[in-house]
Amino acid sequence: MSHARDPLVVGRVVPDVLELFTRSISLRVTYGQREVTNGLDLRPSQVLNKPRVDIGGEDLRNFYTLVMVDPDVPSPSNPHLREYLHWLVTDIPATTGTNFGNEIVSYESPRPTSGIHRIVLVLFRQLGRQTVYEPGWRQNFNTREFAAIYNLGLPVAAVFFNCQRESGCGGRRS
Amino acid sequence: MLFCFFSQMLSSAKQKINQSAFSISSSSSSLSHSHSQAKNMTQVTMEEVWKEINLASLHQHRQLNIDHEPMLRNQNPYNSIFQDFLNMPLNQQQPPPSTSSFPLPPPATVLTLNPHSIHTQFEESAKFGCFGKKRSQDSDESRGDRRHKRMIKNRESAARSRARKQECAYTNELELEIAHLQKENARLKKQEEQLKMAEATQHQTKKTLQRSWTAPF
Numbered sequence: 353m354s355h356a357r358d359p360l361v362v363g364r365v366v367p368d369v370l371e372l373f374t375r376s377i378s379l380r381v382t383y384g385q386r387e388v389t390n391g392l393d394l395r396p397s398q399v400l401n402k403p404r405v406d407i408g409g410e411d412l413r414n415f416y417t418l419v420m421v422d423p424d425v426p427s428p429s430n431p432h433l434r435e436y437l438h439w440l441v442t443d444i445p446a447t448t449g450t451n452f453g454n455e456i457v458s459y460e461s462p463r464p465t466s467g468i469h470r471i472v473l474v475l476f477r478q479l480g481r482q483t484v485y486e487p488g489w490r491q492n493f494n495t496r497e498f499a500a501i502y503n504l505g506l507p508v509a510a511v512f513f514n515c516q517r518e519s520g521c522g523g524r525r526s
Numbered sequence: 527m528l529f530c531f532f533s534q535m536l537s538s539a540k541q542k543i544n545q546s547a548f549s550i551s552s553s554s555s556s557l558s559h560s561h562s563q564a565k566n567m568t569q570v571t572m573e574e575v576w577k578e579i580n581l582a583s584l585h586q587h588r589q590l591n592i593d594h595e596p597m598l599r600n601q602n603p604y605n606s607i608f609q610d611f612l613n614m615p616l617n618q619q620q621p622p623p624s625t626s627s628f629p630l631p632p633p634a635t636v637l638t639l640n641p642h643s644i645h646t647q648f649e650e651s652a653k654f655g656c657f658g659k660k661r662s663q664d665s666d667e668s669r670g671d672r673r674h675k676r677m678i679k680n681r682e683s684a685a686r687s688r689a690r691k692q693e694c695a696y697t698n699e700l701e702l703e704i705a706h707l708q709k710e711n712a713r714l715k716k717q718e719e720q721l722k723m724a725e726a727t728q729h730q731t732k733k734t735l736q737r738s739w740t741a742p743f
Contacts, residue, residue: 357696359693359696359697362689362692362693362696363689363690363693364686364689389697390693390697391690391693391694391697428683428686429679429682429683468686468690514690523687523690
């Protein structure tokens with residue numbers, strides 16, 4: 353019952369990108385002064401540079417992987433390039449942040465041209481330190497598949513925000 | 527590969543239409559009569575030709591559909607565009623397709639296709655303009671399909687919009703609850719403080735009282 357109110361379900365991130373999961377680690381994503389809450393509206397100018405990411409957990413010996421994808425490429429009504437990989441950081445020790453991890457795929461700022469895109473940040477727990485190979489291209493990425501290949505299991509945390517082009521009307525016509 | 531296919535079809539169509547054109551111009555009856563007759567004849571021939579092309583293009587269409595799924599979002603890009611080519615009057619320029627991402631430019635053979643006598647027939651039917659997808663021959667089904675698709679897309683868009691709205695509402699609800707709980711927390715803490723203070727002073731007075739009781743006077 354409570355799952356129906358979960359913003360990730362309401363926003364269809366589950367099941368479009370992820371399986372249903374239970375949050376177990378805190379994940380704080382901050383662009384400048386703005387902390388990302390689910391469904392927050394951000395414009396490309398506000399997400400130009402990589403955000404500050406702080407994760408929870410207790411044991412520094414546990415490592416986490418962060419994936420940032422856009423499932424609504426090139427447009428939410430026709431997402432045939434789902435998903436677009438914006439950022440991939442592995443080996444992040446618990447209680448630290450992405451600065452301490454291994455940036456496999458560098459941060460590329462979202463620049464949607466059509467529609468309102470969801471940008472999802474997912475945190476997975478690694479079994480140990482592992483080598484992750486960078487995918488050949490950013491589009492048509494599949495988070496589920498990626499997790500399966502590297503035995504990451506279900507996500508431990510996730511958050512998403514909405515992004516549209518700078519001059520977008522916010523999905524509202526006067 | 528597509529170009530060859532289409533040019534083949536067009537050349538065979540051209541031949542057939544040329545043949546029927548000659549048969550029309552050679553008829554000796556009055557103008558109006560010949561026109562109506564010609565119209566029937568051209569229509570019949572056209573339909574035959576069209577059927578042929580339609581069948582052939584459908585096969586091709588099915589094959590290509592698998593490869594080019596994202597591009598062929600329009601229902602009948604091949605059929606409707608081709609029909610419009612044939613319906614076009616001689617001298618009209620081909621405007622670029624408005625909705626489809628289909629890259630096929632108009633084959634040059636189409637414009638030279640119609641001999642003079644048929645020009646009038648085509649002009650009538652072409653009055654409706656090219657890419658008048660609504661007016662082309664077999665548009666009834668495709669029109670319904672297109673509308674249906676548009677409706678589905680619109681519904682999905684509306685659902686996404688509602689979802690975004692809901693999230694906003696949910697976040698607001700949570701924020702309200704946070705504010706409420708914080709207030710209550712502060713209040714309860716104050717109460718606790720007060721109680722502690724009260725207890726402390728009580729405790730002090732008790733002590734002094736006891737002393738006075740045990741004083742050996």
